[in-house]
Amino acid sequence: MGKKRSGGGLTGSQQAAKFLGVSVLSGVVLAGMAIPAAGALGLAAKGTVEGFDEIPANLKTPPLSQRTTILDSEGGLIATVYSRDRQVVPLTAISPYMQKAIVAIEDSRFYEHGAVDLKGILRAVNRNAQEGGAAQGASTLTQQYVKNVFVEEAGDDETKVREAQEKSLGRKIRELKYSIQVEEELGKKKILENYLNITYFGQQAYGIESAAQRYFSKPAKDLTLEESALLAGVVQSPSRYDPVNDAQEAMKRRNVVLQRMADVKDVSQAEADAAKAKPVTLKVTKPKNGCITAVKGAGFFCDYVRNSFLTDTVFGKTREERAKVWNQGGLTVRTTLDPQSQDAANESIKDHVYQEDSVATAVTMVQPGTGRVLAMGQSKPYGFGKNETQINYSVDKRMGGSNFGFQVGSTFKPFIAAAALERGTPPTQVYGSPNKMDYPSGIPRCDGSQYVNVPKNGKLETAKNETEDEIGPYALRTAMEKSINTYFVEMIGEIGLCPVTEMTQKLGVVPADGSKLPEGPSIALGSAELSPLTMANAYATFANRGIYCTPVAIESITDAHGKALAVPKSKCDRAMSENTADTINTLLRGVVDSGTGERAGLSDRDNAGKTGTTDGRYNAWFVGYTPNISGAVWVGSGGTRKISMEDIVIGGKSYDKVFGGGLPGPIWKDAVTGALSGREAPNFATISIPEPVVPGGGNNGGRPTTTPVKPGKPGKPGGDGKPGGRPGGTTAAGATGGTTGGATPGNPFPGITVEPGLIGGRDTQ
Secondary structure, eight states: OOOBOTTSSBOHHHHHHHHHHHHHHTTOOTTTTOOOOOGGGSSOSSOSHHHHHTSOOOOOOOOOOOOEEEEOTTSOEEEEEOSSBOOOOOGGGSOHHHHHHHHHHHOTTTTTSOSSOHHHHHHHHHHHHHHTSOOOOOOOHHHHHHHHHHHHHHTTOHHHHHHHHOOOHHHHHHHHHHHHHHHHHHOHHHHHHHHHHHSBOSTTBBSHHHHHHHHHSSOGGGOOHHHHHHHHHHTTOTTTTOTTTOHHHHHHHHHHHHHHHHHTTSSOHHHHHHHHTSOOOOOOOOOOOSGGGOSTTOHHHHHHHHHHHHHOGGGOSSHHHHHHHHHHOOOEEEEOOOHHHHHHHHHHHHHHOOTTSSSEEEEEEEOTTTOBEEEEEESSOBSSSTTOBSOOTTSOGGGTOOSSOEEOGGGGHHHHHHHHHHTTOOTTOEEOOOSEEEOOSOEEOTTSOEEOOOOBTTBOOEEEOSSTTOOSOEEHHHHHHHTOHHHHHHHHHHHOSHHHHHHHHHTTOOOTTSOOOOOSGGGGGTOSEEOHHHHHHHHHHHHTTTEEEOOBOEEEEEOTTSOEEOOOOOOEEEOSOHHHHHHHHHHHHHHHHHSTTGGGOOSSSOOEEEEEEOGGGOEEEEEEEETTEEEEEEEEOOSSSOOOOEEEEETTEEEEEOOTTTTHHHHHHHHHHHHTTTSOOOOOOOOOOOOOOOTTOTTOOOOOSOOOOOOOOOOOTTTTSSTTSOOSOOOOTTOSSSOOTTOBTTBSSTTBOOOSSOOOOBOOO
């Protein structure tokens, strides 16, 4: 009499035996077309064939998750990323030894039975009934494939994975029905191919191609007899038979497989014995997953690409949809990263700021006219160890950057100048520019309200210049070169805050935390906290003669089948007139020619830029550009602790005080020099800006009265797509010498404004 469970009733093995008995008595063929159901199957209370028939017969096979490959603009590998390391290959790309080994050990009658192996089930039931447990299974390769489909569909949901693997009769019956469908639709060879591509081989390797690469550093088609037997043996228990961690146990299992292959005549006994005598010899390739494995110091750019995918609706309406596509993988993502520019950025960073320094630097370069991100690097590498970080200092918070970004100091001043020029302020404008002054009150904002300088602790907020001898009046050109704070505070006081806000919106200048720019005169001193990518891309608008292009990092994507996917395109819109952009270019050329950014100036090509240093010297910047590349360099405290860059050693060099032109400027110069080495050197379109004789003398610097006009070179936006390409037509309209911006021969001082009673201030050069 059969054994009964302590609570009464038949054991699982006895239930299965009863089920088989009912099946046989009913004259129903288990191996092919239909399977009757008894109540003990756990399908439903009906206990009828109809209960089995109610199971949906269309198994939806999800596409297998695979690795995604991220490439630079020239097709070089940056990194591979995946949720599951898998490379799907056809059966023809899998060693015949491997095909025979997996069949021999997992389902030696695979080519003889249907979806269900009746003999195998009877054998397993008989043995299990004798031993009172589940000593032997009876799943065919087809059934195992179906189970793996359920596991694959469950993804990383642990609950669904457990449900897909639960040892219940209900799940077993569901597998049986789907197996019948799969056998009818796919055939034996396709089932074997799918099985070898879906199954897990341990060591993070899914599918036989990744397993062959992981354990033997070779493709699956080149696996030998003993290698194939080893991998086939791993499948039953990837942890127990892991050859990396337990070679002896793996070898025992391998030899079992080899003997089984000999028993079923897949190989001769002599071949099996010869293979058994060989030791387990591995050539392991460590898993390389994620942006931490990126080459060329491009881990942060790799992360930016991933975040670009996950945040752009081109790839799906919701983040969940986009994440599903990304995690599914199998993509080949060609990016905009220029290898030469990236190498140049890395070298410059290493030469000027060390990984172990108390402060950090970030360098980002983009192409004017296209928005293509060409390089992105920083001194603290991508990682989890000491002096490493996963925070991308170059980008906004939502793209993996710091919580707030970094105060930009005087690099904000060109935006104010552009806003003023757009509303008619002449480039010869003069302000009194005292050494110190109170912020003016009553400055209009966009919402109709006004900024009012309210006393704090009994004192009005003030601005001051960097040194005590910086006393106006100043004209715009000299004020930009010397980074005169009070000049730009007065400029905001005259034009209002709204034109500045509107200009920054057109230039994509948004705080790194996603908030709105503060509408107060302190923005003239760079109180806004922005990211290097934002700054580099905004300055690219000046190089592109007033047309702003949104940044892009993805050039093209193909899926696992080679089908091209839609990718986001840069959107380009005019942010300012050509004349305004050309005027800014002329002004910022002066900064690198003889102003605060002189140490950043390039000798072999047109270039322009602006320095920035914040209060307390917690942040220092240089943002500069040529007609065909724009780059931002930030140096400062990347962590929560602010570090004042005074009496400090950075990159092995001592600094009394770090200025934007003193450290970020040379970093920019070396990076851009390397990025553009061997590439064309187009010129800016510039204008003539007379330098008026300022009433009262001041400390205006004795500038020449005109600026030579350099002829531009025609060309399409972006040129040949390389960073050396031209950003567009570069001939300034009306740039014919003489005066511009409203100046006339009869009025040598157009727009001069000297305000009485000027006082107070602070520095952000």
